Amino acid sequence: MKKNIGTADRFVRVMLGVIAIILGLSGILEGNLKWIALIVGAVMITVASVQFCPFYVLFGINICKVKEKK
Template sequence: MKKNIGNTDRFVRIIFGIILLILFMSGALIENQTLKWIVLALSVILIVTSFTTFCPLYALLGKSTCEVKKKK
C-alpha cells in the first residue's frame, strides 16, 4: 500500500471520526438505528484510514494528499 493521505488530511479524518464516534455513543442524538450504524461505520473508516495513511477510494481515483518529496 502506497501512502496517499497527508498530515492535514489525517488530522481532519481523526477529528471527524471522533466526532462521529461521539454521536454514535451518545445515542440520544440519532434516533434511527440504521443511521446510527452508518455513522459508526463512517467513524471507523475515517479513523482506520488516518492511522494507515492509505485510502482505497483515493487510490481508486488516483488522488493523493501527500507531500511529494523532491529527490536531490
C-alpha cells in the first residue's frame, strides 16, 4: 500500500476518531448512534495509523508529501 495521507490529515483523523470514541463511550449517545460513533472513531484511528485511505485511491487523491523509495 502506498501512503496517501499526510501529517495534518492524520492529526485531524486521530482527533476526530478520539472524539467519536469518547462520545460513544461517555453515554451521551445512545442506541445505534453510539455504535456508529464507535465504529467511525475506530476506522478513523486505524486509517490514520496505516496512512492509507481507500476512498482517496478511488478519487485519485494523494495528500502525502513524502515520496516513497523505489
